[in-house]
Amino acid sequence: WAVTQGMDVLDVAVQVPEVLWPWSGYLGVELRIREAGSSYEGTVEGELMVVVESPVSAHTANLQDGPAPEPHGAEDGCDYVGHDVSNGPAKSPAECLALCRRMAGSTHWTWWSLKDKCYCKSSAEGRVAKGGHTSGPVTLWGLEGTVRSTATLPIKVKVVRPPRRAKRILWDQFHSVQYPSGYIPRDSLDVANDLLDWNGDHLHTNFRELWGVLRKNGYYVDILGTDYTGFDAAHYGTLLVVDPEEEFFHDEVHKLEGDVKRKGLGLLVFADWYHKGVMKAIAFFDDNTKEHWTPVVGGA
Structure with a gap:
């Protein structure tokens, strides 16, 4: 991380999986x-x-652009008979290597100097x-066993002084089930053909209009991703609890009571509806799981 404009006041932390598979990862x-x-x-701009490092293989070699360096470890006076993937003209072993590393399924190569011809192989048997x-x-093309890919991500952040407490709101995201694994019914029971609520709530998705109104009126909203024991109530004017599904633990209830009574x-x-009679009435038998499904909470 390098700052290009503004004061260096940011701590930047990165979370990334140890292994990134093609077309996936975060x-x-x-x-x-x-x-x-x-x-x-x-x-602040920066x-x-x-940097992503990958072991050199036929697949990663095929993805590289540009001319290949002189092949290291190549054998003169040697031919790999059979297992041809493709062939084409090449004036040197380096050109042959450059050709074959772009061919899908190519793991080896043979260059015939008499004809200036390259043969891409799938095996050296x-x-x-x-x-x-x-x-x-x-795989042997001078990169010491790894391929390094570098990407530079520009980041621009507007930094403000901490607002006064009355303008700071804490949004409770922790008690909203993001991807319900059980039977959580929709808010509207009139949708009889699809009773399950498949998507959770979030301030930046289905509540984004509320977020826009709060920001327009000068409020700053932080999103709480942990239980209530993990925040300092002295920094916030209001805790906003919208449509919770997750249970509240004893320690949370005890802390929240103290935050309201003693810290202001x-x-x-x-809150959504919670009616045991209605929940029992909308239970159903699921043909896929061969089980009776009963709502775990009220609406979502």
Whole structure:
């Protein structure tokens, strides 16, 4: 992480899985203002450099662009007979290697100097001694066993001084089930053909209009991703609890009571319906699981 404009007041943390599979994976970036920058107000711009290292293989070699360096470990006077994937013209072993590393399924190559011709192979099992031929594996192309890919991510952040407590709201995300694993019915029971609520609530998705109204009126909203024992109520004017499904633990209830009574925390709750008779009435038999499904909570 390198700052390009503004004061260096950001701590940047990155969460990333140890192994990234093709077309999957994630990069989580957390930005936090240092204590020394609590009085700073302005824009901070910087660049986050991400380096991904992969072991050299036929697959990763095929993905590389540009000319290949001189092949290391190639065998002069050697031919790999059979197992041809493709062939084409090449004026040197390096050109042959460059051709074969772009061919899907190519793991080895053979260059015939008499004809200036390259043969891309899927195996080296047919290895024989033959003059005028040079052969080698696609994996040996001078990168010491790894391929390094670098990406630079520009980041621009507007930093403000901590707002006064009355303008700070804490949104309870912890007690909202993000992807319900049980039977959680919809808010509207009129949707009889699909009773289950498949998606959870979030301030930036189905409640984004509320977030826009709060910001327009000068409020700052933090999202709480842990239980109630993990935040300092002295920093917030109101705890906003909207449509919770998860249970509240004893320690949470005890702390929240103290936060409201002794620290002056405001508590605003938008609760959904909870009626045991209705929940029992909308139970159903699921043909896929061959089980009776009963709602675990009221509406979602």
